Each structure stands twice: as C-alpha cells, then as structure tokens.
Amino acid sequence: MDARAVSEAIHPPPAGFWRRSVFSTDHKVIGRQFLWLGLVFLAVAGTLAMLIRWQLAHPGAPVPVVGSLLFPATGGVVSPAAYTALFTMHGTIMIFFALTPILIGGFGNFCLPLLIGARDMAFPVLNMLSFWTMFAATAILTASFFTPLGPPAAGWTSYPTLSTAVGAPGVAQTLWVLAIYLNGASSVMGAVNYITTVIRFRAPGMTFFRMPLTVWGLWLASILNALFVPVLAAGAVLLFFDRVFGTRFFIAGSAIKPGGDPVLYQHLFWIFGHPEVYILILPAWGIAGDLLSFFSRKPAYGYKVTVGALIAIVVLSGVVYGHHMFVTGMSPLLGEGFMVLTMLISVPSVILGVGWLGTVWRGSIRLTTPMLFALGLVTVFGLGGFTGLFLADVLADVYLHDTFFVVGHFHLTMSAAVLLGAFAAIYFWFPKMFGRMMNEPLGKLHFALTLVTVIVTFGLQLVIGYAGMQRRLADPSAYAFLRPLMPLNRVVSQAAFVMGAAQILFVVNFFYSLFRGPKAPANPWQVGTLDWTVPSPPPHHNFDQVPRVFVGPHELGNPAVKAAHGVDFQPQNQESPQEPPG
C-alpha cells in the first residue's frame, strides 16, 4: 500500500446524533446539508422571481392571495421600493445562496471524494466549518428581510452610491455586506479543500486525465473561487468601512470635500463577478460533459481538448471583467481590449460545444431524466452564449447595456443553464445520495415544462430588451414607448408562472422518492466512475479498499469489455480485458 493510502485510515462513523448528522465532518453529510440549504433558498428566490414577474405583467395590481400578507402597507401592491428589494434579493439569493451551495457545496462535497477514490476531503473539519459559515451567512441575509427600513435594495451588485450609508440608510445593506463576506469565506474554505483533495487524494492510478469532467469542472471552479472571491471580499470590507465607520472609499468627492470613487467598487466587484459566472457554470459544464457521455454510451468526444478548453476559459475569465463596465466612461482603447479578450472566450466555448455534440453524435442515447437535463443545459447555454457576442461588442453594448437583453442573456447562460445542470446532477446522483431512485416519468414531465418555459421566459426577455426596455424598472407601463411591450411582458410572466408551478413536480418527486422511491442498486445508470462502484448510499468511509484506477471515466461501449464481462461499460477500477493474441 502506498503512503497516501496509509494516511487515509478508515475511521468508524461517529455515534452521536449531533456528530453524525449536524456537526458532521463526513463530506457526504455536508454535501447533503449544502443541498438542502441550497434547495430551500432556491424556493425562496424563485418565489421572489414570481413576485417580480407579477409586477411586470400587472404593474400596480395587488398580488393575488399573498399580496396583503407580504405588502400590507400598500394593500398588496408591489411598490417601487419593494420591487427594488425583490430583484436585489432574488439575484443575491439565487447566485450566492442557491446555485453555489447546490452545485459546489452540495455536489462538490458529495461527489468529489467519491469520484477520485478518496475516503473524505483533505480537511474535514474545515469542510464542516465551511457549511456552518454559509449557514451563518444565510441567517444574516434572512434577518435583513425583517429590518425596520426593509430588505437590501441596491441590486445584487450593490453598487455605490445606492449601497452607501446615504443611498441605503437601513441596517439591511450592512447585513447584506456581512452575509456576502461570510459566504465568500465559506466558498474559500471549500476551495481550499477541493483543490487540496484533488491534488493530494486521488486514488492510485487516478491521473489528472482520468478524472471525470465533473471533477475538472469543480476543481477549476475552486481555483477561481480561491483567487477571485477574495477580491469581492475586499470590496465588501471597504463598503462595510464606508457604511459603518464613515470612510470615503466609494463616496464621490465634491468641490468642498474630496472623496473616493464609486466606480472603484465596480472594478472590485467585476474582477470577482466575471469569474463568478464561470464558477457557477464550470461544475455544470463538467457534469453535462460526463452525463452526455454516460447516456450516449460512448466516450466523451475530445476529452483532453474539452479539458484544455475549460482551462482556457478559466484563464480568460480573469481578464475580461471590463466588459461589464463599457459604459462607465472607460477609455475606448481599454474597452476595445476587453472586447477582444471577451470575444476570445467564444473559441474555447465553441470547442466545448463541439465536444458535447461529438459525444452525442451517433451514440446509443438513453433519454433518462438526467440526460434530458444535460441536453437542456447544452441547448440553453448555447442560446445564451450566442447572445453574449452582442454584449461583448462595445458598440452593441452601449445600446443593450442595462436592458432586458442583458437579463435574458445572463439568465440563459449562468442561471437557467446552471439550474438545469443542478437538476441533472440531482436526478443523477439522488440514488447515490439517498439510496432511492427518483420517478422517471415525473422527472421527464418536470424537464419538458422547465425547458420550454425557460426558453420562452428568457428568450422573450432578449426580444424585450432588444426593443429597448431597461431592467430594474418597477413599472414599464409608465413609459409611453414601453407600453406596446406590455403584452410580451405578460407572456414572459405567464411562462415564468408555469415554470414556477412545474417545480412543484420536482418537489413532489423529490420527497416522494426520498421516502417511497424504489431502493437504488449500486450502479443504476451502468457507468464506470468510482462513485458507482460503491453501495448506494456509500458507507461512512466510502471505499473498503482505496481503489486502483486503470482507465478513464468514459470507458463505454468497448466491444472487448462487452465480450469479457457482458456489459458495455468498464468501471475505472477494473483492468482492461487482455487483448486476444495475434
């Protein structure tokens, strides 16, 4: 046994309830905790989205049923101030407290050690601390809903001057800053663990180029997390100082009193913010890459090229943030530089797309629910990716900036696509996580409704934005030139409501399967990655013996394996069949 395996001794599971289920250091328990937390906040942020869509479809009309409960002061009508708070909290929660915890916290924790053949994360206590830091952040953010002057309302980006003590006098914005800081601390703790675990804890034979694409996506996202979340933290620290101690970093100066620079915050925010969109989508890309191969029953097309494209995107993502700031008075030369760098990202992105299509091409496709969601991700991300070309162009962006075109674009790329990736992951790993199968017909119906409504909702937002409607308007019907767009806005809202209702199918399926689903076998999808070589759910120590890895993650449809073992997949810890002599 090699040195690494010795250092990973088997430990018995802790006995007490608290140590086993609450303050657990087991990556599988922590992964489930992150998943639950993310799903709860996904529901909260989704509900906020429904309220946003109600207001944009029927501005000034009281919200049915829950209106008088949520907005008693206005008789159930969403006031402009409430609307601003709604989209602020929707964005903040979706990005930082729903999608990140589900994909990186949940599946990162659950899958990463299993996929590389490790018994746990490198630093299990730090891992536990990461979850409880995130939990504290969500508690603080939730508290901000109930402050005297109302929830934070400076947008998910919280630009000064809106977010300064002048623009947002309540304590809520300060709580927002604290929550974001703690959220970032949690992400960095996770990143330390993921990066170290992949470097140090791969099973013997698990070379970097034998890692599943899911691991690549999570690992690269963690590198971005470790490097760029701290920049947001710095922005949060300075904003906190400005708000609480009266420093003047983001307070613009005047003739009598010199001051700082509100745009400085935007630099700090977007140096983080652009990598952040890749932090969100990289794990989803990785998952899609694996699932497309698994359910096409053939190896991922151009695996190494795909990995290279992912790395290229990671590198480029750090040097393109200026495209968020084309209209801040940036020097045209600088703007052009950012434009060229941004457009360069389309090259590795297209390589990714070619890899996915090549994987599916002439495969013997099994349209399971996870496969459908992976295909949906590719479709939706493709649509969203193309619209990014327009926004990368300085001239087009001057017109499109701050319109619903931007809203449609980023929802398709880093929200809906990531959400579909999250659903793919849930349907795929649910049997491993909870030991039971989910209901396939219900899952497929959930997929069909979600995909169609996602495309209608965000696709029409592109149209509405192209027609000139700005984002963050509480009442577009107040402007004569936007009034003709109201019917379209109503269609978007109706699609969004159907999307929201369709998620009830998922909730029902999730809870029904959790308690009543058929028991899952060890390898229900018949794939070869290490997570499916252990029982569902895996024992506390994952692997009775640290596996030895012989092949890559996508050894599917090999006739020699079929002849030798009677199945069309080769587990990564199984030696390849001997070539027949001659």
Add this chain to the structure above:
Amino acid sequence: MIDAGTLQPALGGSDDQAARATVTVGMTVALAALAMTFAALLLAYAIVRVQAPAWPPPGEAPLPPLWGLRLGATVAALAGSWAMRAVGGGARPARALMAATAAGIAFLALQGASLHALGAAGVHPGSGLAASVVYALTAFHGLHALVAVLLSLASLVRLPRQARLLAVVAFWHLVTIVWLVVFGAVFVA
C-alpha cells in the same frame, strides 16, 4: 469518543510526510486567497491615490506620521516572524511560540496606539481619503494579526502536529509580509 485523529483522517495515520504535503498544499491555497484580499485592498488604494491630484488629496490635512509607533509595530512584526522561524526547527517550539505571541501582542498594542493617536489628533475614518486608507488597512490587517496571535496561543495550549504548526508559522509570515507592504505603500511612499 471521538478524538482529533478521527475527525482528521487527512492528518491521521503514521505518515507525517504525506500529511505535511497535504497541509502545505491547503495552506498555499488559503494564503493565496488571503494575499488576493490584501492585493485587492491595495489595488483600491492605488486607484484612489492615482486618481487624486495630490496625496493626501487637496483639502485634507496631512496625517501625523507617528513614525515611532509604526516603526515599533514593524519591528514587532519582524520579531514575531523571526521567533516563529525557530518553531519549524522543532527544538523548543513552545518557547519560540511564546516569544512570537509576545511580539504579536506588542504589534497589536502599537497598532491600537497609533489608531488612538490618530483619533486624539482629530483624524477620523471619515476625515478624508488618506485617513480612510490608513484606518481601513490598519484595522483589517490588525484583525488578521489578532487571528495569528490567537492561533499561536491555541498552539501553546495544545501543541498541534508538526504539519499544522507549520501552517500557523506560514500564516504568521504572510501577516508580517502584508504589513511590510502596507507600511511601505501607505506610510513610506
């Protein structure tokens, strides 16, 4: 019962060298993240300073330099790191830790005194941009120095494994290095 070893499979086992390599990788990532935080803060300082027509900006009174306190703090930070250097050697880690903790506490006291002296001279965080930079960077760095002191106190109470002790040492050095950069960029330049 659960002992620390059970909670830390990565650090458990007999192979100290493997555990050390693992902690080294983790600590490198963590310190890189911390360094990025301070780099971003210094970038913010650089941007406001470059944009100002003069430094301190016109209309702001020059800040009292407080050379005595700040040079003293710098010496204390360097002394702490120098003492920590001996911890890695492993001969008498407790004594080196004690010396480093004392230096760290001296550093915190001197930094606190310099902020107090600023306040006594009528300079507050809101007095202007230059004051904002001094207060924010001193305080945020001070928080990390406090963490460094607490970590070495905790190590004194219960001496951790060599691998983790080295992580504490590395954190100390980073806090010292960041202070040297802040000192040079904010107070000397």
